[in-house]
Each structure stands twice: as structure tokens, then as C-alpha cells.
Amino acid sequence: xxxxxELLSQVNTFELVRTIFWGLAGAISFYFSxxxxxxxxxxxxxxxxxxxxxxxxxxxxxHYYKLSAFHNIVGTVAIVVITHGFLEYYVFxxxxxxxxxxxxxxxxxxxxxVAGGLFLFVxxxxxxxxxxxxxxxxxxxxxxxxxxxxxxxxxxYVAIKDSPISKGFIAFxxxxxxxxxxxxxxxxxxxxxxxxxxxxxxxxxxxxxxxxDKFADRVQISTLVNxxxxxxxxxxxxxxxxxxxRLLR
Amino acid sequence: xxxxxxxxxxxxxxxxxxxxxxxxxxxxSTGNFTGYASFVFQEATxxxxxxxxxxxxxxxxxxxxxxxxxxxxxxxxxHLMVGTSGGTLNVYKLSKDLTRCIHALLQGEILYKAQExxxxxxxxLLEKIGSDKMSGCLRIYTDERSTIxxxxxxxxxxxxxxxxxxxxxxxxxxxxIAGLPGAKIDLFTTQGVEHLMGLxxxxxxxxxxxxxxxxxxxxxxxxxxxxxxxxxxxxxxxxKLEELEDQVKTIVVESVGRVGRGIVxxxxxxxxxxxxxxxxxNVVKFLAGVERSAKLLISATSLKVMMEQLSRTITAAKxxx
Numbered sequence: 182x183x184x185x186x187e188l189l190s191q192v193n194t195f196e197l198v199r200t201i202f203w204g205l206a207g208a209i210s211f212y213f214s215x216x217x218x219x220x221x222x223x224x225x226x227x228x229x230x231x232x233x234x235x236x237x238x239x240x241x242x243x244h245y246y247k248l249s250a251f252h253n254i255v256g257t258v259a260i261v262v263i264t265h266g267f268l269e270y271y272v273f274x275x276x277x278x279x280x281x282x283x284x285x286x287x288x289x290x291x292x293x294x295v296a297g298g299l300f301l302f303v304x305x306x307x308x309x310x311x312x313x314x315x316x317x318x319x320x321x322x323x324x325x326x327x328x329x330x331x332x333x334x335x336x337x338y339v340a341i342k343d344s345p346i347s348k349g350f351i352a353f354x355x356x357x358x359x360x361x362x363x364x365x366x367x368x369x370x371x372x373x374x375x376x377x378x379x380x381x382x383x384x385x386x387x388x389x390x391x392x393x394d395k396f397a398d399r400v401q402i403s404t405l406v407n408x409x410x411x412x413x414x415x416x417x418x419x420x421x422x423x424x425x426x427r428l429l430r
Numbered sequence: 431x432x433x434x435x436x437x438x439x440x441x442x443x444x445x446x447x448x449x450x451x452x453x454x455x456x457x458x459s460t461g462n463f464t465g466y467a468s469f470v471f472q473e474a475t476x477x478x479x480x481x482x483x484x485x486x487x488x489x490x491x492x493x494x495x496x497x498x499x500x501x502x503x504x505x506x507x508x509h510l511m512v513g514t515s516g517g518t519l520n521v522y523k524l525s526k527d528l529t530r531c532i533h534a535l536l537q538g539e540i541l542y543k544a545q546e547x548x549x550x551x552x553x554x555l556l557e558k559i560g561s562d563k564m565s566g567c568l569r570i571y572t573d574e575r576s577t578i579x580x581x582x583x584x585x586x587x588x589x590x591x592x593x594x595x596x597x598x599x600x601x602x603x604x605x606x607i608a609g610l611p612g613a614k615i616d617l618f619t620t621q622g623v624e625h626l627m628g629l630x631x632x633x634x635x636x637x638x639x640x641x642x643x644x645x646x647x648x649x650x651x652x653x654x655x656x657x658x659x660x661x662x663x664x665x666x667x668x669x670k671l672e673e674l675e676d677q678v679k680t681i682v683v684e685s686v687g688r689v690g691r692g693i694v695x696x697x698x699x700x701x702x703x704x705x706x707x708x709x710x711x712n713v714v715k716f717l718a719g720v721e722r723s724a725k726l727l728i729s730a731t732s733l734k735v736m737m738e739q740l741s742r743t744i745t746a747a748k749x750x751x
Contacts, residue, residue, distance in 0.1 A: 218726050270726070274689065277696040277723055343687035344727045429729050 195408055200235050202415035207232030209422045214283075217429075220273060222283045223266025226290055228418050230259030234319075235415075246312055247301045253315040254297035257322050262290055264326045267333045267353075274340035313378040317371045323364035330357045346428050352421040359417055362410035366403040375400045436592050437465060437522035446471075446517035451508055452638050458521070459483040459632060465523040466532055469507055471514055476507040479533045481526065484630035489536040499537065501635050508637075508644035513651075528590060531580050535567050538618035547613040555617070560584040566619035570608050577604040671704040674747040678707075678740060682720060685736040686727045693723045713744055 207229040214225035234256025242248050265286075273279055301307075307315065331354060338350045370376040375393045383389040393400055446469060455478075458467065462483040469476040472493075479487035490503035498506060510517060524532065542550070547570065559568070563584040570577050577591035579601075591603045607613060675698065682690035697719035698704050706712035717740060724733055 218722070220726065273723070273726060277689075277693045279722055279726075341687060341689050341727060344689055345686075345729065345732065346727050347687070429725075430731070 195412070197239065199408075199412045199415055200232075200239055202412065202419065203232040203235045206415050206418035206422070209419050209426075213422050213426055218279065219281055219283045219286060220266050220269040220279070222286045223262050223269060225266075225422065226286060227259045227261075227263030227266060228422070230255055230262060230290065231418075234259050246307045246309075249312055250301055250307050250315045251298060253312075253319045254301070255294060257319045258290060258293050258297065260323050260326045261293075262286070264330055264333075267330050267337070271333045271337050271340075274337050309378065309382055313371070313376070313382065316378065317368065320364045320368040320371060324361060324368050327357050327361040327364065331361070346425065349421065349425040349428055352417065352424055356414055356417045356421055359410045359414035362406050363414050366406040366410065370400065370403050370407070375403070436520075437524040437528065440465070440521040440523050442518075442520050444519040444521075446511055446519050447514070449511065449519065450641065451504075451511055452641050454519070455485065455632060455637055459485070463521075463523070464526055464529050465521065466529070468520045468522070469510070469517055470520065471510050471517040474506065474510065476503055476510070477532075477536060478507075479529060479536060481529050481533070485632050486529075486629055487533045487536050488631055495543070500631065501640075504631065504635055504637060505640050505644070508640050509647070512641075512644045512648040531567065531578070531587075531590065534580075535569070535578065535618055538566055540616065540618055541566075542615055542617040544614050544616065547608060547615050550615060552608070552615075559617075564619055566617065569616040569618070570604055570613060571616075572607060572610045572613050575607050575610070577607045579604055667705075667708075670747065671707060674707055674744065675704045677743050677747070681736060681739050681743060682724070685732055686724050689727065690724070693720055697723070707744055708748065717741065717744075 210225035210228035237252040474492045488503035490498040490506040580587040
């Protein structure tokens with residue numbers, strides 16, 4: 182407990198609030214998945230996993246690099262499961278086919294996470310640079326799948342735009358736009374090595390220099406976008422699920 | 431129609447619907463029956479004259495006066511027997527002489543037909559029969575009663591009236607009938623029918639074949655009518671099912687939006703088309719499918735209302751079939 186309190190004192194307040202909001206969004210979406218159709222299970226489980234992916238900020242054992250890397254794997258699995266859910270919804274809108282069981286989604290998610298854990302377990306402890314690589318891969322997948330989800334959501338909306346639930350998909354569109362900004366801005370910083378992790382890494386390296394000072398404005402804007410888009414996306418996810426819950430009640 | 435003397439009845443008003451002509455003829459033939467069998471239908475009467483079991487004459491007379499004899503008459507009888515259920519059979523036993531007279535009556539040439547007696551100079555007519563040495567018969571009848579006077583070479587042979595078993599010599603009954611209001615006459619000349627008496631139509635005509643052909647034709651006609659009826663019913667049901675499908679789609683579209691049309695199409699297709707709406711089990715499956723899909727698009731409250739509306743509509747349509 183003491184370790185946890187000490188960790189909380191070290192965590193950036195903004196990041197902590199954002200994680201708490203993701204926790205709320207995760208709880209709401211997980212609750213939503215209970216008693217609903219399988220496509221909603223995938224989507225809501227995915228959003229719940231985002232919280233687990235973000236929970237490194239309040240994880241007292243996060244200084245274990247393997248555990249830190251596991252958060253990134255969970256985050257990656259989250260967007261894959263969400264995308265799977267939207268893809269199923271899109272297929273439903275086009276073919277009206279609903280197949281599969283909810284338990285398969287739970288088991289699949291669990292299996293992937295276990296496989297990710299095993300992958301980390303059998304491999305050497307990741308270095309800070311490896312952890313950063315995990316983050317880059319995670320963000321790249323998030324950005325790519327966010328764009329794909331935006332397109333899927335647009336198509337779903339076009340197919341069901343006169344249905345009561347269609348406005349819920351506009352809300353999801355906003356969510357993924359914010360997620361795109363959140364993850365995209367972080368990826369942008371990582372690609373150009375202006376992210377904090379890289380700065381920490383090169384601080385202990387003698388022969389590496391950074392051009393971050395030359396692009397201070399871009400770095401500042403990207404950092405701001407990353408912070409607020411991440412925060413707003415957690416809020417929008419919670420709000421969207423509450424809205425859809427009311428629509429489907 | 432002919433009003434023939436009734437003679438001695440063997441059967442009267444026997445329903446024809448259950449009888450088979452070959453069996454009836456065989457029975458009368460083997461019994462050496464002498465007399466006539468009259469098959470009475472709504473649209474025609476067929477009279478078969480028997481002498482010692484031989485069918486010597488067959489006459490088919492329609493309501494409109496058209497007459498056919500021999501093969502045509504027997505063929506018409508077969509078709510009428512297999513095609514109608516309302517006919518009756520009367521069989522009257524007569525003496526050989528009377529039978530011959532009836533035969534002559536049926537096969538003879540018509541000179542007068544249903545002529546009002548009061549418009550005819552009967553005295554002059556009788557004189558003409560005598561002077562022309564006419565052989566034939568004069569039938570005098572009303573709606574209720576009938577008498578026939580047979581002539582040979584212009585001289586009367588005798589009189590026959592209802593209830594008689596044989597030719598009588600007294601003309602009193604004929605005079606009574608002639609005096610009744612509305613009495614009419616038919617005059618037939620005979621062309622020497624004796625040679626015809628030796629014929630047996632059953633030896634010339636294969637009545638079994640004619641009967642079987644008539645039965646086959648009738649069966650074919652029944653099949654054609656049944657097929658046409660089934661086709662009409664099928665089209666009728668198909669029309670009602672399309673109407674019901676449209677109603678179902680309208681209900682679903684009103685609740686879930688235009689995507690509902692696709693949901694209904696898909697679920698109907700999964701159950702083998704809109705005919706599934708006639709089957710209770712398939713209706714349950716169809717409704718479950720629609721409910722599962724609609725659950726992704728509308729609220730639980732709207733879903734409940736929609737499902738109740740669908741059930742009511744389908745039940746009402748089915749009860750209307």
C-alpha cells in the first residue's frame with residue numbers, strides 16, 4: 182500500500198485523472214457488455230482493456246519492465262478486439278448475419294493476453310529502449326486501426342442512419358477521432374524521437390544528440406494534443422456507452 | 431323428353447352415381463331382360479331397349495331436343511354416368527310386342543313433335559295415316575299421362591298407356607288423354623324395324639372400352655380442375671403471403687429503420703421464404719431471428735412493442751387464411 186501511495190505521489194496528476202476516467206469508461210463498457218449481443222461484447226471488452234493498458238500509471242509493480250511491456254500488449258489487444266467488434270457490426274449491417282458466442286470473445290482476448298505474457302516470460306527482460314519499441318508498435322497499430330474504425334463507423338452509420346442507435350455511432354466516431362489524435366500525436370513524437378522516453382534514454386548516452394529544441398513548438402503542441410485528446414477520449418468513451426445504454430434500454 | 435309408358439317397373443329412381451354401365455348392361459343381358467332402361471339426367475335422357483337380353487336400341491335425347499342413337503348414345507350415357515352424380519335409372523319390364531313398339535318409337539322418323547292437339551285436325555291426320563298406309567305410332571300425352579297408338583300399314587294395332595303391361599284394344603284411355611287440356615301429340619313412322627330387332631348393340635360396341643375411356647377422361651378432367659384449383663389456391667396464398675411479408679417489413683422498418691427490410695428478407699430466406707409464416711415453428715424461429723438482429727438497433731422497450739405487433743399481425747393473417 183505504501184508502495185502504491187508512493188507511486189501515486191510520483192505519477193503526474195493529469196495522467197492519474199486520465200487513467201481514472203479510463204477506469205470509469207472501462208467499467209461502464211464492461212457492464213454494458215453483460216447481457217448484450219456478441220458484437221457489443223467485443224467492443225466493450227476492448228474499451229475495458231484500454232483501461233488495463235493505461236493502468237500502468239497506477240500499477241505499483243510497473244517498474245518491472247516485463248509488466249510495463251505487458252501493459253502495451255494489453256493496449257494493442259484492446260484496439261484489435263474493438264476493431265473486431267466494429268467489423269462484426271459492419272458485417273451485420275451488410276448481411277444481417279450474427280454468429281459466434283460471447284464466450285469466444287472473452288476466451289480469445291484472454292488467450293492473446295496469456296500468449297503475450299508468455300512471450301514476455303520466455304524472452305529477456307526488455308530494456309528501456311525495448312519498452313519504447315513496444316509503445317511505438319502499440320501506437321502504430323492504434324493509429325492504423327483508429328482510421329480503419331472511423332471508416333467502418335462511417336459505413337455502419339450510412340447503413341443504419343435512420344435507426345435509433347445511429348447517433349451512438351456518431352459518438353463512436355468522435356471517440357475514435359480523439360483516440361487517433363491521442364495516439365497519433367504520441368506516435369508522431371516517437372517517430373521523430375521527441376518523446377520523453379527517448380529523451381530519458383539519450384540522457385545516459387554520450388554520443389546521441391536530439392534536435393528537440395529546434396522543434397519545440399511542434400513538440401509542445403503534440404504533447405498537449407496527446408494529453409487532452411487522451412483525456413477527452415476516455416470521457417467520450419464513458420459518455421458514449423452511457424448514451425448507447427440509454428438508447429438500447 | 432320422351433314420356434314412355436312405364437310398364438312393369440323393376441327399379442325406379444335408382445341413383446346412377448354409384449353404378450357402372452358395363453355391369454348394369456351385363457346384369458340385364460344375362461337375365462334375358464325384355465323392356466327398357468331409362469337413364470334420366472338433368473340435361474338428357476337415355477333410353478336403352480332390351481329384347482331377351484339384347485340391347486336393340488339406344489336413344490340419347492337432350493333437353494333441347496337433340497337426339498343421338500347407337501354408339502353415340504351409349505358413349506353419351508357413359509360420359510353422363512361418370513360425369514354426374516344426380517342421374518336416376520328406371521328399368522321397366524315389357525312384353526316382347528311392346529318392346530318392339532317402343533323400339534320402333536325410338537328409331538322411327540319424326541313427323542310431328544310436341545304438337546298441340548287442339549291445333550291439329552286429328553280426324554284428318556288419322557285419315558292420312560290410313561290413306562298413306564303409314565306404319566308408326568301416334569303418341570298422345572300431357573305432362574302427367576301418356577298413351578301410344580301403334581299403326582301397321584295404316585291400321586291401328588293397339589293402344590298403350592301408363593301402367594299397361596300389354597297392348598290394349600280399347601281406345602277409351604287414349605280418348606281421355608286426348609281430351610285433357612294441354613294434350614300434345616308426336617307422330618313417328620317406322621321403316622320396318624323388324625330387322626333391327628336382331629341386332630345386339632353390345633356385340634357391335636365394346637361398352638367396357640367406352641366406359642373406361644369415359645372414366646379416364648373424367649379422371650383427367652377432375653385432375654385438370656384440381657390442378658387449376660390448386661394453382662389458384664397457391665397463387666391466392668402466395669398473394670396473401672406477400673401482403674403479410676409487406677406488413678411485417680413495414681412494422682420492422684418503422685421500428686428499426688430501413689435496415690429492417692434487409693433483416694426481414696434475411697430471416698425469411700433462412701426459413702425458406704415467406705411460406706414459413708404459415709408454420710408455427712418457423713414463425714417462432716423467424717421472430718427470434720428478427721428479435722436478435724433488432725436488439726442491436728433499438729431499445730428493449732421498442733423491441734418488445736415491435737415483437738408484439740409482429741406476433742399479432744402474423745396471427746391475424748394466419749387466422750384469416
